[in-house]
Amino acid sequence: MLRIATPDDLDAIAVLHAEARAGYYRGHIPDEDFDSPAEHARTRARWADAIERGVVLCAVRDGVVAGIAASREVDGVMTLAQFHVDPGRWRSGVGTALHAACVEGWQRAGVGEVRLEVFEHNTRAQAFYARHGWLPDPDEPRSGNHLVLRLEVPSVAG
Template identity: 40%
Template sequence: MNVEIRLATPTDKAAAAEVHIVARNTYYEGHVDVAALDRRAAQLRAFYTEKLDRFDRRLWCAEIDGDVVGMALTGPSMDNLGPWVGQLYQIHVRPDHWREGIGTALHRTCLDAWREAGVTVGVLEVWSNNERAQSFYESHGWRPDGHSRPGKGETTYRRLRRTIV
């Protein structure tokens, strides 16, 4: 299997949205109402295809044989923590490609891009019920920094932080 990680082109946006949606629906399954997932899927499709260019974000794609199987989205911190802080908004891989190293390759690409841009600290949010994601990020050096915000139901989104060296 040969995975290519690259910056997305305009024609990749719809495929990246679908990767995000299918991965998201998988980890929210049983925790979030299906109608709510469907509403959010429509919002995500619109964001990726119509609104993403309005923001200072970089969309990365993981591609195998011309098929987008993973994506990552980075940009400035949502909490305006400073120009040296980057935010990893998303890493998603289609569930049929989990555990193949694609998320790790996307993660490495994001860190490399931040280093080149002079970003020294990364932040991200992870849903408290998504143990798979928490384990992934912890294995790559991310640690809780004490900040959180309300999530679905009685859950939270925890902010993790990592030094970029």
């Protein structure tokens, strides 16, 4: 099931976010940059704000939040700001279903292009995005230690 997150989902979203980030950052950047009480509090507050604005999409499996996505405009460009799947559910279809729902939402909103940043060492996510049509941004291929990708959102046939 896919649905908009509610405040009741905040704890599960915060845990999923922390676990996913640990999976790709650990060993590449200092743990305190992603796994400290201060960082957890900061990201929890950002998720609470996004949930309040109604921009967090949840994939729920077996009654548990298994994936989350949040997009927003940044400098006039729609940006997939967060996209995480519970590591225990990788390669189970959760990410693909969540991504398809994001694309459908962008189509309904008339969005033509979306941007994201993916950690340079997160090759699993890079392969996922490539399978779903994301390409390196020709104008800005990097942002610090992240690769910048773009997706041309297909128009709805009508």
